Amino acid sequence: MLASIPSASMLGAAGIPVRVEVHVGKGLPGFRIVGQPDTACRESRDRVRAAVMSVGHEWPSKAVTVNLAPSGLRKVGAGLDLAIAVGVLIATDQIPPNAEAGLGFVGELGLDGTLRRVPGVAPMVAVLGDVDAVVPASSVAEARVAAAQEVHVASTLAEVVAVLRGEAAWPDDTPDDDGPDDLPMPDLADVRGQPVARRALEIAAAGGHHLLMVGPPGSGKTMLAQRLCGLLPALDRDDALAATMVHSAAGMQMPRGGLIARPPFRAPHHTTSTIALVGGGSATLRPGEVSLAHAGVLFLDELGEFAPAALDALREPLEEGVIRVCRAHARAVLPARVQLVAATNPCPCGGGPPGWCECDDVARLRYLRRLSGPLLDRFDLRVAVQRPSVDEMLQPTGGEPSALVRDRVAAARSIAIGRADRLNAALHGELLDAYAPLSPDALVVLRSEMERGRLTGRGYHRIRRVARTIADLHGARTGHVDEVLGVEPVEVALSLRTRLRAASPGLVA
Ligand SMILES: [Zn+2]
Secondary structure, three states: OEEEEEEEEEEOOEEEEEEEEEEEEOOOOEEEEEOOEOHHHHOHHHHHHHHHHHOOOOOOOOEEEEEEEOOOOOEOOOOOHHHHHHHHHHHOOOOOOOOOOOEEEOOEEOOOOEEEOOOOHHHHHHOOOOOEEEEEHHHHHHHHHHOOOOEEEEOEHHHHHHHHOOOOOOOOOOOOOOOOOOOOOOOHHHOOOOHHHHHHHHHHHHHOOOEEEEOOOOOOHHHHHHOOHHHOOOOOHHHHHHHHHHHHHOOOOOOOOOOOOOOOEEOOOOOOOHHHHHEEOOOOOEEOHHHHOOOOEEEEOOHHHOOHHHHHHOHHHHHHOEEEEEEOOEEEEEEOOOEEEEEEOOOOOOOOOOOOOOOOHHHHHHHHHOOOOOOHHHOOEEEEOOOOOHHHHOOOOOOOOHHHHHHHHHHHHHHHHHHHOOOHHHOOHHHHHHHOOEOHHHHHHHHHHHHOOOOOHHHHHHHHHHHHHHHHHHHHHHOOOOOOEOHHHHHHHHHOOOOOOOOOOOOOO
């Protein structure tokens, strides 16, 4: 007897449709899985047999062959368990033939027949096509976000069999209340003082500019970075879906509604391996931190402590918004469009108030050299962050709350998108000339900075992009946007730029 059941497997953040063909026939009793199963997938043999017998059905003493089609692609993980079990029960007439018509199955089986969540339910359900999905009850929210057709849930193999034999209806599919409503968002109101850094965060949010913060330990760089997401608008439908697929594929806990609706924040430690940062590794090609931060913020604290190879690997996502990962026979393209925020101490000892630093020039130079290179060019905004003063720390009230700043940011973003169909951070070359022209006075200011060796050619472009955003934020407040950049936004942009070390070539802002 033969059965053929729709299911799916994973590659990167995408599902791949798989047809599970089960043949039960004459021959020595045994169980074979062909069609490039990985280890976890091959082990479904033992899980499925135990689960089928645990729920009171018979395991055939015949030759059972499972073929996972198409055979050219590697199948990973335990998500095919349920489809294999259903296939065996149909091929042995314990479920009536065609009872599974119009259904696709995704889920791992425990030895006692419980149905468990697997990573990637959302992307796998998305490729099931025109059949309804049957998934573990714990995955219903993410499945429903991705499914084109209906979603049915079950908690055990026994429940699935009962429905297919016509003995019961699908169980109630109320999602359990484990997941958080939405990710909590730290608020800017908690930040005391820090007027310069607050302004830099607002500009970064409005223009999509990558932000580098330079300051001593304890100056609140991490606290500030965590608050950037709260200033960004909610994700649009496409970004929310892409972020949901990535989080599902990585097996992360999902919000209660299943959809990642707010920009994610990821802060990998500097000891994170390159693979964990950009993805890949196992045959699944799991998404890395840069993909988990897709459409949100990637925060790299202690930037200089990251392995050079890891920082190098970020170049592709920062340029193209995607990351390509490959393994022996598989390759995948994962979404990875992030806003980068990084922080560093100014020198090996951490700096501190002026005059405290005891590092000599060689040590300083060596420290900052670690940051040099193409990555540093990505930061339109490089601001110095100081420890808040005692007065600021003792202030009874915090600063302006995130919600107010977010409104200004949204207005400025819509001005930029209305003008050039992109955020200001993406203005390059001709676009910059077209959309960020300078007034003669502003040009004089920048020319003088360049002549005094305080501004490089690249720095000149960065200042123009940032000045464009400052003018847009001003326009959002006053209702009038200056399309030609005057002296004021340019001087503010210059004041927000910290010079990392003039003595070190390539490190001048
Ligand atoms: Zn120092």
